[in-house]
Amino acid sequence: MIRKVKGTRDILPPESRLWQAVEAEAVRTFGAFGYDEIRLPLLEPTELFVRGVGEGTDIVGKEMYTFTDRKGRSLTLRPEGTAGVARAYIENGLGQRPHPLRLFYAGPMFRYEKMQRGRYRQFSQIGIELLGAATPEADVEVLLALHTYLGRLGFDDLVILLNDLGDPEDRAPYVARLKEELGPHREALCADCRRRWDENPLRILDCKVERCREIVSGTTPIAETVSAEARAHVDRVRELLETLGVAVRPAPRLVRGLDYYMRTVFEVVSPALGEHAVICGGGRYDRLIADLGGPAVPGVGFAIGEDRLVDVLPEAYCRRVLEVPFVAVVPVGAAAAAAQALAQRLREAGVRTEVEVSGRSLRAGLKWAAKTGARVAVIVGEDEAARGEAVVRDMAAGEQRTVTVDALVEAVEPLLEADGGADDGH
RNA sequence: GUGGGCGUAGCUCAGCUGGUAGAGCACAGGAUUGUGGCUCCUGUGGCCGUGGGUUCGAGCCCCAUCGCCCACCCCA
Missing domain, CATH: 3.40.50.800 (Anticodon-binding domain)
Structure with missing residues (x-):
């Protein structure tokens, strides 16, 4: 018997209806915010992700489906959506259109990982990107769209976690400070964190080991060390969200695995899937397009893990769709x-x-x-x-x-x- | 990449100290030649994950391998 490739899956009826419903609702909700769909290749030059996502990230370092084609070019099955959007923005001269640009996408992504529940090698993301606006109001719109979408799907227990990563220039001084503060406890950290020390020290903040959490709780949150501008930006985002009634929980230790994020970063976690099961992640990435050789255009957006979203969909919503x-x-x-x-x-x-x-x-x-x-x-x-x-x-x-x-x-x-x-x- | 669990029918599983493969559900037909859901009958469906070994004989024991699941790591 020929079997499906590890980490891929067959979505059979009637579950496929849930996928259709979730996607249709995305088109409807994000469409109401002015977002139109952009359809991009699944295959991109490897270089795009190495430069866009970051060479030091796990995604690029060990999770990409990369191969050389018949002409010896290195191609990669896209592991995420934002880099492709940035590439298309530059290549198609979208900078000539009235800004900001509101884009929506949905489709499969590929990461070579050892799989478990809610983690697949081919998985789908639904995301939006707001390009060309650097204001807190832009972040707020994106978060409001997310909140609205999840609400329309019937979720009432999902929490948006928010943090301030500061500007790229804030990163190195903070890492230095963090290491200084953690230094006395270095030997008490777990093995993974001692490894992270050099590889990706920010991730120590995110460690789930009890002892590490205790140690980390004594360090200065990154948001308190960032530039005044960055801090004012994210404070304004929180303030606006509050007046709009969008519940957001501060997450001082939240860091994300992609290098391009700055200032506003956020995640949505599902209690039903456990603490690690992030069903949505996003943030601001004002340097990405410029880093890829394009104009200095700011951006903010998020990606929802469709597989996980469908997995935790409220029962009432499922009934309505299935019956x-x-x-x-x-x-x-x-x-x-x-x-x-x-x-x-x-x-x-x-x-x-x-x-x-x-x-x-x-x-x-x-x-x-x-x-x-x-x-x-x-x-x-x-x-x-x-x-x-x-x-x-x-x-x-x-x-x-x-x-x-x-x-x-x-x-x-x-x-x-x-x-x-x-x-x-x- | 690390650690643990599990592979027998489409699904859930049983299968004794090794003796040539079972149940329930599901699916198809019939009992009722124009009336369903209950009941009964019949039928379809398995190289027991795969390969090797031990044995007169392996679903069961041994080795290897593949696959699946869970946790860690990481992320959506």
């Missing part, structure tokens, strides 16, 4: 044509309608209709077809009546309105 009422048309005898014609009438009225096309007996046909969960069965035999009629059967109630073809839609529709929790269980 779409539908009609099963069952022909009896030589009534196949009449069955299809009836089905078309229903479909034109917007009713989801399936026709029994396996040549089953009426008995088996109804059994099939019940099993697939049809709310209503429409039965049509040669007699009914000849008279221009059909039998409309309410599957939950077990009652039926004969109606003319012209009255079919109005006979069926009220039966679909009902909550219909009575039928098919499990």
